[in-house]
Amino acid sequence: MADRGGTARATGLSLVSWTLFASSGPLAKAVLDAGWSPAAVTAVRIGLAAVLLTPGVALLRPRALRFRRAELWLPLGYGLLGVAGVQLFFFVAVSRIPVAVAMVLVNLSPVLVALWVRVVRRTRLPMAVWLGIALAIAGLVLIAGLGPGAKLDFLGVAAGLASAVCSAGYFLLGERGARRHDPLGMTAAGLAIGAAATIAISLLWTMRIASSPVSLGHATIPVWLALPILAVFGTVLPYLAGLHALGGLPVTLAGLLALAEPLVAAVLAWALLGQELGLAQLLGAVLLLAGGAGTARGVVSVYAGSNRHKHSQPLTSSPPPP
Template identity: 30%
Template sequence: MSMSQTTVRARTADAAAPRRTSPRDVVLMLTAATSTQVGAAWGSHAFGAIGPAGVVAVRQLVASVVLLPLTRPDVRRLTRGQWARVVWLAAMFAGMNLGLYAAVERIGLGLAVTLEFLGPLAVGLLGSRSVRDLALAAVAGVGVYVLVLPGPSSDYLGVAFGLAAAACWGGYILANRSVGAALPGVQGTALATAVSATAYLPVLVWLALTDRFTPAALGFAVVAGVFSTVVPYSLDLLVLRRVPAPVFGVAMSAHPVLAALVGLVLLGQLLALHEWVGMALVVVANAVTMAAGGGRAAERQEATPPVGRAAAGSSRSR
């Protein structure tokens, strides 16, 4: 479930980026993506004690503690319209992470991240009427069907959570674009994270009052926040100074595959052949959309979340 960059940062990165992406930058992007998925995998170990909502609450708190000191937004100067955009972004952020983690609990990391990735893909194809883009949308649709193979044993609630995360990721991209036009740098993202963490405070209070916060659960949730927020956010800041946004978007397409591999290694979640095929179709559709879209893809991928996406990432989301 990919972590986001504003319009100004994305355009600056595109203008300053070299024509060739260095191997070091590729390694940094893949490291950030892997870190996002490792954080989600470790966070899933706390589901039994505090549930997905508890893990998300701790993760949002960690994200706000990291981002606010870095950006230091002047909240006293924000207008009502700016606050409205921040709240919209916070709602999408909170829904995206909760939907992803709820899906991870039911259908596993690889499948959940793949379904979530339909969000940025939909935004990338939004409004297009070209034959190529319609074909890519069809490929993604076939990929989802092959991935899920609807039947009596399908976990439709888990799939619904994944699709809800995808919808929120799409909304997050649009909201982040709006916030980026109203606030400088990543101040909007930091404020949205803080608002989201504040909204989750009742969850933290309830978990504390009911003694659900075991040391292990709290530790796993904090690790999820660090690996899915601090590490990928820091690496993305370095990479986006040199890498064009379309290249970054293509690299983000590796998230579902990395999620499946991390799920296999850390959680013992082995995917069936049809799940790998479905995932491959979604990944290819997204990669082609980002690579072939050129400047249009740069504009639409600029708001990919760095705090997990996901989204993590956010993929990202992380």
């Protein structure tokens, strides 16, 4: 019962995390539409999040920020991929393609995690996993608009796929880090590293900022209020909740739960931004989500069978590095 309770709590935290992440899409898009460049939004968002969280952790729980030299790659990779990479590529994507499409592309990451488990960890996966991957690829072709009258931007789709690769790194590195370290310390270190990397990369781009108010549906808020909201509710809180959840869930199940994000994002983008998708893109989104869900469930079944017959640890906490 205690184990079920822990899993239920982790599942709840994961759903809270992805709902908060989804809310960042329409708000980020609104800030971009107000005249900000993707690099500027990402740098300010992650920088503010790091400033709000890291000093407090260093002051109140300094041990949480201590990592052995042999494991420094964990917070480093988590910060570079799971924080900077995901956010930077995501904002490039939403500046060029609809928010819902960007969210669906990012959530190709469960498929990538399944491929990692099979190829790198050499774990046999059921046929349902590969059928799920085929569905996801078919959906991706439809979403990318590879047909007559295609309107989606190629660079936007490429940025969404790059964000998916970084998101897979977020799952694999975050799961391992959450089981070995204090999630609060991992989150703070990851945000600090991600902020430094994002600011450094952003200096190579045109940093465009604006003082224009941000429009969300019929509401208008000043940009100086929108950015802290994006930092707290779209960055600090979802990263904290997500890392705590990864400490109590198999990474593939966490990836499955992440598929709630594009659904929430699509509803918010429709309600707040008036964005709509064509019929083919909606069908592609359904196929991709179905493929991702099938892939994740297939790997979870392997995990469950391994626990029953071999009394082993979860696949995602096995000795090979993520």
